Amino acid sequence: MTMIDGKKFIVFSALIVCMCCIAIVLQSQSRVPQKQKSGKIIVVTTLFPLYDIARQIGGDAVEVKLLLPPGVEAHAFNPTPQDMMTIESADIFIFTGKFMEPWVDKVLGSIANKNIVVVDASIGTKQINAASHTAGETEGSIDPHIWLDVDNMNTMVDSITRAVVAKDPKNSVMIEPKSLEYKAKLAGFDESMKRMIPSCASKEIIYGGHYAFGYFATRYGLLYTAAQGLAPDSEPTVQDLTALVDQIRKEKIRYVYYEELSSPKVAEVLASETGASLLLLNAGHNISKTQLSSGTTFLDILQADKQNIQIGLECK
Numbered sequence: 001m002t003m004i005d006g007k008k009f010i011v012f013s014a015l016i017v018c019m020c021c022i023a024i025v026l027q028s029q030s031r032v033p034q035k036q037k038s039g040k041i042i043v044v045t046t047l048f049p050l051y052d053i054a055r056q057i058g059g060d061a062v063e064v065k066l067l068l069p070p071g072v073e074a075h076a077f078n079p080t081p082q083d084m085m086t087i088e089s090a091d092i093f094i095f096t097g098k099f100m101e102p103w104v105d106k107v108l109g110s111i112a113n114k115n116i117v118v119v120d121a122s123i124g125t126k127q128i129n130a131a132s133h134t135a136g137e138t139e140g141s142i143d144p145h146i147w148l149d150v151d152n153m154n155t156m157v158d159s160i161t162r163a164v165v166a167k168d169p170k171n172s173v174m175i176e177p178k179s180l181e182y183k184a185k186l187a188g189f190d191e192s193m194k195r196m197i198p199s200c201a202s203k204e205i206i207y208g209g210h211y212a213f214g215y216f217a218t219r220y221g222l223l224y225t226a227a228q229g230l231a232p233d234s235e236p237t238v239q240d241l242t243a244l245v246d247q248i249r250k251e252k253i254r255y256v257y258y259e260e261l262s263s264p265k266v267a268e269v270l271a272s273e274t275g276a277s278l279l280l281l282n283a284g285h286n287i288s289k290t291q292l293s294s295g296t297t298f299l300d301i302l303q304a305d306k307q308n309i310q311i312g313l314e315c316k
Contacts (some may be wrong), residue, residue: 040060041061042065043062046104049153049156057161067086075285079103098120124155128142193219196316204223205312206247209228210228211226241266
């Protein structure tokens with residue numbers, strides 16, 4: 001091979017290397033979520049109640065993304081690399097607190113987006129201890145289901161409203177009225193529950209799922225017993241189930257509630273042993289793909305819960 005051929009070979013090889021590098025960069029960029037060119041504020045939320053608040057008050061000013069895939073049980077969720085890139089692309093990232101999403105600190109410590117506004121929606125809420133525990137859970141653990149108290153939801157609406165307005169103040173004229181409208185709807189539901197509960201023949205909820213309705217029961221003066229602790233994968237002991245069966249029989253409870261997006265096997269056991277019927281009580285962590293595509297709201301979930309409580313507690 002001559003010297004000229006060698007130079008041609010070197011140049012040709014260099015071109016091939018450059019083309020490969022360009023292809024790799026382009027492929028990598030295609031996998032990274034890109035900023036919206038519409039001018040909308042990109043909001044990423046962890047759980048459905050936050051997603052619903054953001055989309056209801058943000059309207060056309062926001063592009064809201066639910067990090068939790070539809071149909072996935074919230075307590076079992078851990079973010080994937082793709083989820084981390086979704087957070088990286090956000091203008092605002094909203095979560096409900098360290099007790100519900102313990103992975104958040106680690107994720108936020110690894111992202112490069114320094115302009116992201118992070119909203120811990122639990123700040124300013126009234127938090128209570130869970131009354132039900134299973135092995136491995138500390139007595140006095142904080143109940144993370146803060147959105148099931150209307151006062152807490154109002155606090156969360158205010159926090160999210162402030163974050164969206166701060167990101168783009170010109171939208172305040174549109175967003176602040178929507179925020180007040182959302183809170184008015186919450187107040188309407190709250191008042192309807194408070195009117196209904198005194199008419200109920202029973203005030204006791206037996207829940208064949210994890211301890212999710214502590215806030216709800218406290219607010220409306222209900223007795224609430226859950227078969228499991230704070231985690232949906234916690235298993236009640238034989239003694240726990242036996243005690244619940246005895247309680248249902250003794251108090252002649254006609255309905256046992258089961259939870260959304262988890263196996264209803266515990267509730268089914270309680271029902272089969274006692275002759276009770278089953279009703280859904282949805283804590284609203286997440287929704288199904290069908291519900292998401294049809295536009296189901298958090299208030300829709302609360303209204304459906306109210307209807308099933310009316311049936312199960314025999315309210316007028």
